Amino acid sequence: MSVKNFIPTVWSARLLANLDKAFVYPNAVNRDYEGEISQFGDTVKINQMGNVTVSDFTGVLADPEELTSSQILLTIDQRKSFNFKVEDVDKAQSNVSLIDKGMTRASVAVADVLDQYLATFISQATIKVGTSAIPIAITISNAYDTLVDLGVALNKKNVSKTGRFVIVPPEFVGLLQKDPRFTLHPDVLVSGVSGVVANFEIRESNNVPVSAGKYSIMAGTTEAISFAGQVTEVEAYRPEKGFSDAIKGLYVYGCKVVQPDTMACLTATFA
Template identity: 55%
Template sequence: MSVQNFIATIWSARLNENLRKALVYGNIVNTDYEGEIVGKGSTVKINSIGSINIGDYDKNTGIGDPQELDSYQTTLVIDQAKYFNFKVDDVDKAQMNVNLVDAAMQEAAYALADAMDQYIASLYTEVAPGNTIGSDESPIVPTKDNAYDYLVDLLVKLDEANVPKNGRFVVVPSWFAGLLKKDPRFTSKTDVLITGEIGMVDGATIYESNNVPNVGGQKYKIMAGYRGAIAFVRAINSIEAYRPEKSFADAVKGLALYGAKVIKPNAIAVMTCNRA
């Protein structure tokens, strides 16, 4: 591949596609607010309105004055900037039958996806008080006999917060997924998707991810919620091919910008648990 033959728009589209396939947390968030990002530090304004009052109608007195709506605004900051920059030597390309640059681009996409996943997963700390089961001081230690029950209890937290049933999710680590698969109540999928979807519990889609946060190999933070709870904005800000001055090689560099925020803390619930 020569720099003259490089088509930036095609490569940029390919990178975005790979990111969507690789993400787990990134596929269970609200991306409605993605727009123009000019650089790190950009902000996205998210507007919300309060509840609507309901009154009793009287045909003699009619209805009251119209309610003035309460509104509030949340600011999502694009505070993450990650890059990749790799080269493939001309000699290496000549000796290999595979397209090394294309393979390296796919690896770069998965590496960026992994970084985004970990960033979104870290937002469990913004859970509303009372929407938790277990703690760092007293973590839950689930077994194959009660792991399913604990997830039901976690989803009840969402029920009590009036979280919509549609689009609910729970992300569990691999060892917890193994416990669920030993329970006949668990509705598992015969084909595990690359997005990490493994089955259903009480109407919620269960995802398996190695990016579930933990401290020192324990105190795993299992997050439940629904798609509208977390806003996520990303963009591939730049991607370029070039010939390094001191090498006989093709090089590609790219910059990804992103940010995320819990916009509905009551719409997520977190369980802290240890592996038995």
């Protein structure tokens, strides 16, 4: 029977590779704890150390203080599946093009769901530029300057200047491209990175959250959000009805805002 020749690890590897190519928001988070999960329902306990007090020295040391810590729980509470048919698994194994077509489509679908899921965590950002009541109206004349102001807001909170990003909708990128200060360095890349402004790596996404015409634009560093995902099941089987072999898989994941002070939300509108 052709199903017995199926190699699940090959398919798992292809799924992860394709997902990585499609990611936008997941590339703006850290995956420090991804290796510690294996199935749906797993919980990772993340320890966060408290501050150390510094006091004047008068010749005699005060009693040592006890270090404190708090725990943040990252729970793998999300799961998505895929399930599609192929004419014959033996032929699919030797036909890389056929495998890629099916797995790419599954990857794109899951990636889009993950993108939209991670984008919602912008609501937990501590740094605010503009509000829902008074959003920033982005125009050709102020798009560039707004990013500069956004950078200043992060600087005031001592957010690291290394690895800063901002995820904007296509409208924002279009306005920037009409500003000569931006077009002096037109290094638009296939990966979705559309240049650098005010130390922000600009990333374009169609999944920027929008409500009533008001966009919630995420900016900051990967320190803000921890994400963990894992392909836990990939299996070939013979559907009871029909004469095709089929492939099904399960992807589990979870996310947690661990340092909201390193994330900013720019609430903006476009004419």
